[in-house]
Amino acid sequence: MSFEPVTSLYVHVPFCAHKCAYCAFYSEASSGELIQRYVQALIREFELVAAELKPRTIFFGGGTPSLLNLRQWSQILETMERLNLTGAAEWTVECNPATVSLDKARLLRSHGVNRISMGVQSFDDALLDRLGRIHSREMVFKSFDTLRAAGFDNINLDLMFAIPGQTPAVWGQTLDEALALGSEHLSSYEVIYEDDTPLFAQLQAGEFEVDEELACAMYEELVRRAEAAGFQQYEIANFARNQLGGSPLTAESPGIPAHACKHNINYWRGGCYHGLGPSATGYVRGVRTKNWSNTQLYCEQLEKGRRAIESTEKLGALARAGETAAFGLRMNAGWPFEQFRRVTGQDLRHEWRGEMDRLIKQGWARADSEGFQLTPAGLRFADSAAELFLR
Numbered sequence: 001m002s003f004e005p006v007t008s009l010y011v012h013v014p015f016c017a018h019k020c021a022y023c024a025f026y027s028e029a030s031s032g033e034l035i036q037r038y039v040q041a042l043i044r045e046f047e048l049v050a051a052e053l054k055p056r057t058i059f060f061g062g063g064t065p066s067l068l069n070l071r072q073w074s075q076i077l078e079t080m081e082r083l084n085l086t087g088a089a090e091w092t093v094e095c096n097p098a099t100v101s102l103d104k105a106r107l108l109r110s111h112g113v114n115r116i117s118m119g120v121q122s123f124d125d126a127l128l129d130r131l132g133r134i135h136s137r138e139m140v141f142k143s144f145d146t147l148r149a150a151g152f153d154n155i156n157l158d159l160m161f162a163i164p165g166q167t168p169a170v171w172g173q174t175l176d177e178a179l180a181l182g183s184e185h186l187s188s189y190e191v192i193y194e195d196d197t198p199l200f201a202q203l204q205a206g207e208f209e210v211d212e213e214l215a216c217a218m219y220e221e222l223v224r225r226a227e228a229a230g231f232q233q234y235e236i237a238n239f240a241r242n243q244l245g246g247s248p249l250t251a252e253s254p255g256i257p258a259h260a261c262k263h264n265i266n267y268w269r270g271g272c273y274h275g276l277g278p279s280a281t282g283y284v285r286g287v288r289t290k291n292w293s294n295t296q297l298y299c300e301q302l303e304k305g306r307r308a309i310e311s312t313e314k315l316g317a318l319a320r321a322g323e324t325a326a327f328g329l330r331m332n333a334g335w336p337f338e339q340f341r342r343v344t345g346q347d348l349r350h351e352w353r354g355e356m357d358r359l360i361k362q363g364w365a366r367a368d369s370e371g372f373q374l375t376p377a378g379l380r381f382a383d384s385a386a387e388l389f390l391r
């Protein structure tokens, strides 16, 4: 049987120089030996899925992909070239400001990586320390210049707000400095207290309190300043510039700025993707897969010549459509009814009429003959709104 190739690829690099205080992603501070073993296993995993992949978007996330050294990156990039996996319209690599060098940036750029997502989080050295980040504010400025010098003209900065100890003035200063850098994209998330993280333990121990009102005010300040600086919000936490008229994906999606992250839009719009690397999830032909969240185990499986899949799940049509509805509502554009029907085979106006009416009455959403979307007030609580759509 032959299938349409999958056009979106996520690769997880599960290593960090040091574990941050708030982080629940699968990553570990590790020795060079395990990293080298991981690279060989990843190459094997690329070989196993290459025949059904034709990536239009690629995202290397982590962990800290920029932690891999020049030789390891060369091995990965040469493998991708050999297997015809390069040439994506959008190819992002996440970088930590402490691990960007001009040589590495040039190597990535020369093989077709054209977007960098940099984990800045804050421009305040005391808060960076509080979060357990390994970089300083100075490293952010230096790395940004290095990336520009290597030819990257599409850079995202990740920021974090409502960090314990962060005042509105410090947040305002961080926003000013981030916006002044002139990146093409900005992502900003409220601190989340995940089980089993040092920050969660500190919260449990009463070392600080969560101030929801302050978090709301910081979010509003983010939206206001980003828009004033020429960014267009297209998702709860994501803002992009719009100077470039339409790549093909942009043209397909009215209301989405040109520098929006097309890889993430594919997730929010219910598209398929392959996920490689430890802990990575994939969604291909209606089946969700999850790789082992254990790098040793991941390597062992691939050394035996098989995928390192821990679990697979086939969702029913309605359950999958409900999830897709929930994801898409995170976007300012919400769901055009026809697009939703094309993607899921279900009609929002029938199955979810009651939920839509309830949100509209609450002032959290609006609808017209074309589609349904959350209002700015609803977007702030999109997770609660989206839960209503799950089946």
Ligand code: SF4
Residues within 6 Å of the ligand: 015, 016, 018, 019, 020, 023, 024, 025, 027, 062, 063, 064, 096, 119
């Ligand atoms: S750098 Fe990112 S992935 Fe690594 S520990 Fe920190 S937050 Fe987690």
